[in-house]
Amino acid sequence: MTEILILAELEGGVLHSSAGELLAAGRKLGDEMGADVSAAVLGESTDDAAREAIILGADHVYTASHPILTEGLADGQIAALEQICAETSPLAVLTAKTPLGRSVGPRLAYRLDSGVAQDCMDVTGDNTTGRITVTRPVYGGNAMAKFTFADNNPQVVVLRVKAFEPLEPNPERSGDVKSIDVTIDDSQIKAKLVETVKEESEGVKLEDAGVIIGGGRGLGGPEPFEQLEELAKLFNGAVGASRAVCDAGWQDHSYQIGLTGKTVTPDIYITVGISGASQHMAGCSASKNIIAINKDGDANIFKEASFGVVGDWEKVLPSFTATIRELLSS
Amino acid sequence: MAFNIIVCAKQVMDPETPASAFNVDENARRVIPAQGIPPVVNGFDENAVEAALKIKESIDDTTVTVISTGTEFVMDVMKKPLSMGADNMVLVQDDACADLDAFSTVRILTKMIGRLGDFDLIICGQQASDWDNAHVPLGISEILGLPCLTEVRAIEIGDGTVTVNSSRSDGYEVFESPMPALITVNNEVGQPRYPTLRGIMQASRKTPEILSIEDVGLNSKDLTPVITLSDLFVPTSDKQCEILEGENDADSGRLLALRLREEKII
Numbered sequence: 240m241t242e243i244l245i246l247a248e249l250e251g252g253v254l255h256s257s258a259g260e261l262l263a264a265g266r267k268l269g270d271e272m273g274a275d276v277s278a279a280v281l282g283e284s285t286d287d288a289a290r291e292a293i294i295l296g297a298d299h300v301y302t303a304s305h306p307i308l309t310e311g312l313a314d315g316q317i318a319a320l321e322q323i324c325a326e327t328s329p330l331a332v333l334t335a336k337t338p339l340g341r342s343v344g345p346r347l348a349y350r351l352d353s354g355v356a357q358d359c360m361d362v363t364g365d366n367t368t369g370r371i372t373v374t375r376p377v378y379g380g381n382a383m384a385k386f387t388f389a390d391n392n393p394q395v396v397v398l399r400v401k402a403f404e405p406l407e408p409n410p411e412r413s414g415d416v417k418s419i420d421v422t423i424d425d426s427q428i429k430a431k432l433v434e435t436v437k438e439e440s441e442g443v444k445l446e447d448a449g450v451i452i453g454g455g456r457g458l459g460g461p462e463p464f465e466q467l468e469e470l471a472k473l474f475n476g477a478v479g480a481s482r483a484v485c486d487a488g489w490q491d492h493s494y495q496i497g498l499t500g501k502t503v504t505p506d507i508y509i510t511v512g513i514s515g516a517s518q519h520m521a522g523c524s525a526s527k528n529i530i531a532i533n534k535d536g537d538a539n540i541f542k543e544a545s546f547g548v549v550g551d552w553e554k555v556l557p558s559f560t561a562t563i564r565e566l567l568s569s
Numbered sequence: 570m571a572f573n574i575i576v577c578a579k580q581v582m583d584p585e586t587p588a589s590a591f592n593v594d595e596n597a598r599r600v601i602p603a604q605g606i607p608p609v610v611n612g613f614d615e616n617a618v619e620a621a622l623k624i625k626e627s628i629d630d631t632t633v634t635v636i637s638t639g640t641e642f643v644m645d646v647m648k649k650p651l652s653m654g655a656d657n658m659v660l661v662q663d664d665a666c667a668d669l670d671a672f673s674t675v676r677i678l679t680k681m682i683g684r685l686g687d688f689d690l691i692i693c694g695q696q697a698s699d700w701d702n703a704h705v706p707l708g709i710s711e712i713l714g715l716p717c718l719t720e721v722r723a724i725e726i727g728d729g730t731v732t733v734n735s736s737r738s739d740g741y742e743v744f745e746s747p748m749p750a751l752i753t754v755n756n757e758v759g760q761p762r763y764p765t766l767r768g769i770m771q772a773s774r775k776t777p778e779i780l781s782i783e784d785v786g787l788n789s790k791d792l793t794p795v796i797t798l799s800d801l802f803v804p805t806s807d808k809q810c811e812i813l814e815g816e817n818d819a820d821s822g823r824l825l826a827l828r829l830r831e832e833k834i835i
Contacts, residue, residue, distance in 0.1 A: 313717070338737060342719050345704035349711035354672065354795035357703045372799060377700050378600060379584050381591045384700075385800035389793075429716035430746045433732065438740035446738040474835075485756075492757050493736075498584055498698050499612045499756050507834060517591070518584040518698065528834050530825070531810070539588055541810045546832075548825050550818035559822035566830050 240275045241369075242299065243268050244329035244393065246320065247278040247292050248339055249311065254280075254291050257335030257398075259405025262296035264362055264398055265333055266406060268371065272364035274330055275299060281308045281319050286416075293414035296406045300414060301327070303421040307428060313342045314428045319421045320347050324393060326419065331364075331371055331394040341397050348395040354388045355395035360402045371396065379498045379521035401504050401525065443477045445494070450476030451505045453496060453523070454484060457512020457533060457552060461489035467511060470560045473567055479503065481519050497522040511552050515540030532556060572631040572726075573688040574621045576655065577678060577706065578614035580639055580647055583607065584698040591803070598801040599668070600699075610649050613694025615761035616754050618650040620724055621692050623759065625654070628726060632656045634685060638677045640667045644777070651772035652764030658777035659685070665782050670794040671700070675708035677792075680785035682713065688749055690731065695720055695753040706753045716746035722757035 243265040247258035258278070265276040277299035278292040285302040292300050301323050307315045316339065324332065324347070332347060334340035336358055348355035359373040360383075371394045372387045388394040445451065452467045467478045479501070480494040496503055498518040508526035513519060515531070515538055523529070524543060531540040531547035532555050541547055548555050583606050590603040602608075610618075618635065625631040635650045638661040651658055661677050669677075682691065691710075696703035710717035722741065723734040731748050734741040736757055764772070782788065813828055815821040829835045 313719075338720065338735075341703065342707060342717070345707040346711050346717065349672075349675070349704075349708040355704055356796060358701060375701075377801075378582070378591065379698055379701075381588060381803065382593050382600065383800075383802055383804050384798055386796045387799045389795045389797060391795060429750075430718055430744045432742060433745050434743040435737075436734075436740045436743065444738050486760070492760075495756065498701075507829075516585060517588045530829065530834075532822070532825075536812070541812070542806060543808065544810045545808065546811050546813065546825060546828055546834075548813050548818070548821040550821050554818035555822035555825070557822070558819040559826050562823045562826035563829075563835065566826060566835065 241272070242275045242277045242327055242329045243331045243333065244277045244279060244323065244327065245333040246316065246340060246343060247280050247288065248335065248337060249280065249282045249288055252282070252284060252288070254288050255337070257337055257340065257400055258292060259295045260401065260403040261333045261335055261398060262292065263403040263406050266296045268331060268362055268364040272330065272366050272369065277301060277327065277329070279303070279320060279323055281316055282311070283309045289416045293412055294408045294410055296412070298414050300416045301419050302416060303419045305421060305423050307423050307425070310432055311339060312428060312430065312432055313339060313346065314430055315423055316343050317346050317350065318423050318427045321350060322421045323419055324351060329393045330369060331392070331396060333396050333398055336397050336399050344395045344397040351393065353391040353393055353395060355397065356386050357397045359396050359398050362396055362398070370394070376521065379518045380524050381517045399525070442472065443475060445477045445479055445496070445501055445503055448477035448503070448505050450474035450507045451479050451503055451509070452476060453479045453481065453508060453510045453513055454490070455481040455510065455513030456483040457514070458484070464490060466556055466560070470509070470556070470563065473560070473563055474507070476505070481513050510540055510544070511556060513540055514538045515543055532559070570630070572624070572628045574624060574631065574633045575682060575685060575688050575691045576614070576617045576621050576633060576635045576650065577691065577693040577709070578618065578635050578637050578650055579611040579697050580608050580637065580642055581611045581697055581699040583609045584612065593801055593803050595802055598798050608643055608646050610646060611694055611697045613696060613755060615649070616756055616758050617692040617694045618653055618655060619761040620754050620758045622654045622762065624690070624724065624726060634659065636660070636678060636681050638666050638674060638681070640664055647777065648772050648775070649764065651775050652768045653762055654768055658775070659780065660777050661780045661782060661785060663782045665789040665792060668798070669792060670796050671702040671705050672708065672795045673792040674705050675712060677782060677785060677787060678705065679709055679712045680787055681780070682709070684785060690748060691715070691751040693751070693753050695755050706751060710751040716750040718744050718746060718750060718752045721752050721754045724752060724758070
């Protein structure tokens with residue numbers, strides 16, 4: 240039976256959250272195209288992760304254990320996937336738009352001379368043609384594009400994180416686990432990991448924050464960001480910024496949200512003095528709730544926000560923060 | 570010893586183009602260029618030029634060559650990397666390059682790189698602001714069999730090796746690889762420098778080498794897409810923003826917080 244293969248990333252020996260999302264997308268494609276869903280679990284001690292992949296929707300799991308794979312480096316993962324693809328000839332390979340997946344997916348496609356689409360929000364499969372069509376934002380989210388793969392397999396799809404909801408875990412599901420004997424040696428690892436450096440940032444990191452307070456040019460300078468930090472702390476959230484703010488040096492570029500910065504998907508994104516230029520929205524439009532405070536009622540941000548205030552942030556924000564503090568402490 | 574860096578740069582529609590000026594021809598599946606807004610060099614590609622120029626400042630006898638492919642270059646725009654301080658520019662400008670998929674772009678760029686002879690580093694922006702494919706550099710590394718170092722924010726050249734810091738959400742990872750290697754950079758690698766008057770004068774005397782696809786050993790049959798654009802549209806938003814209006818701005822702020830609680834958003 241033809242297969243849709245997903246790369247189930249591991250984090251500290253357990254499945255990364257993206258694996259469930261990929262399995263859900265794989266399941267959808269599999270149902271549409273009459274294909275099984277298989278998961279590649281690459282690392283050491285993969286038994287628990289393999290079982291979890293089956294519970295979340297995999298029909299088959301391919302495990303490969305090798306010390307090199309444990310490091311989770313792109314070079315090693317690609318080499319292993321290349322061998323699994325040679326054995327199983329999957330119709331498609333799905334990876335997540337994580338630092339690893341967004342590098343592994345495209346490189347695998349070029350190595351296997353097939354095709355790839357990055358940052359996909361949706362996928363559909365045609366049972367007759369065996370071709371997949373993906374939907375993805377282009378031009379900083381100003382337009383949406385659908386792309387259809389030409390003849391070569393595997394069709395590689397890199398799926399945006401959180402674009403699919405994982406399936407309800409079903410402990411009754413059955414699937415088979417096959418250990419693949421991959422041959423990997425050091426010479427295939429061209430980029431060697433020397434060191435992983437964690438940077439102690441105060442509070443939560445931007446990409447993981449459930450609540451983000453974003454500041455824009457409308458704030459007028461770096462000082463007001465203290466007030467944004469204060470609000471973010473109430474939610475145990477993080478502070479982000481627009482490109483204009485970072486270019487002006489009011490905040491470090493690591494704060495930047497948008498096309499040339501970070502992509503964030505918080506539950507609540509509260510913007511203060513952000514006009515909502517499309518290149519900014521490209522990095523935050525998948526936020527669950529966008530809340531806007533801006534003095535210009537015609538600003539684009541109000542087209543994207545669900546609730547907002549048109550007014551002077553210097554007056555709006557302190558009372559907003561004070562009320563939030565009361566509400567959260569009561 | 571000479572040190573050679575190749576930078577890949579793309580001419581794109583200005584991403585600061587207001588949404589109101591952004592239009593799509595749905596039938597032709599093309600973006601209609603906004604009137605009166607000139608294109609720009611892709612933002613991350615300017616970061617790539619900056620990264621190359623920083624290396625040039627620290628290593629004697631470094632040559633930075635910028636390459637690109639497209640149908641119609643606006644030279645005043647494309648020559649910006651030269652004004653910033655890059656040495657040479659080679660462009661494949663050909664009608665056959667219209668609506669290329671990323672795979673064909675990779676084919677052309679790898680052929681161009683092959684023509685340039687020995688190099689130590691290829692530096693690219695990690696993605697382009699128009700089609701946002703984010704895989705042309707990865708494809709180049711695969712086709713040329715180069716070590717691939719991605720999302721880099723700092724580069725250090727050693728003796729035959731390169732060490733980079735790759736951005737991660739909670740810090741960075743340090744990678745080391747032999748050279749030649751391919752590096753993709755993000756905005757954290759450094760703000761692109763402004764061209765100086767002297768730089769602009771020097772660039773004005775330089776003429777980019779312009780090639781056709783035949784010049785690099787390809788023909789239009791080699792540019793068959795492996796992925797086809799089947800639909801292009803501007804998404805419509807039916808989102809309605811509820812504007813909270815109190816007696817004054819401070820009151821509006823209070824009402825906004827209360828409304829969010831009412832909606833159980835907070």
